Amino acid sequence: MADLFSDAWMKSYMEEWNKEQDLADALAKINFSSNIAYGFKDEDSAKGILVIENGKVTSAGAYNGEEVNWDLRATAESWQKWLDKGLGMASLGAAYVSGKLKFKTGDYSAMIKEPRMAGPFVKSFTVMGRVS
DSSP: OOOTTSHHHHHHHHHHHHHOIIIIIHHHTTTOOEEEEEEETTOSSOSEEEEEETTEEEEEEEOOSOOOSEEEEEOHHHHHHHHHHOOOHHHHHHHHHHTSSEEEESOHHHHHTOHHHHHHHHHHHHHHTTOO
């Protein structure tokens, strides 16, 4: 497997994202467009980025200072756990409250209160686990 959030890993994640109807199609219905960065809590900069337009990822790769709407951070151990086991709504809330999942940029409260966004967000962790 490519290194987590590397250019190659993010491109594989893009393929998996776009194949998943419960993610891409669900977000297309609400015209969701966003730049989402991923990285590690102890680092200044994100590692990878997805550019989403109307639910579909249109580009993905290594993060190079792009403006983002969401910047998600966790330890390598937490990311690996979520890749292996997924993340449900209850565990998402626990990860956020305990500080295991940080939103360096983005509004967790607004997202979680919107079911049309919260469900696909949780699904994105399952899709991450399919990246090889």
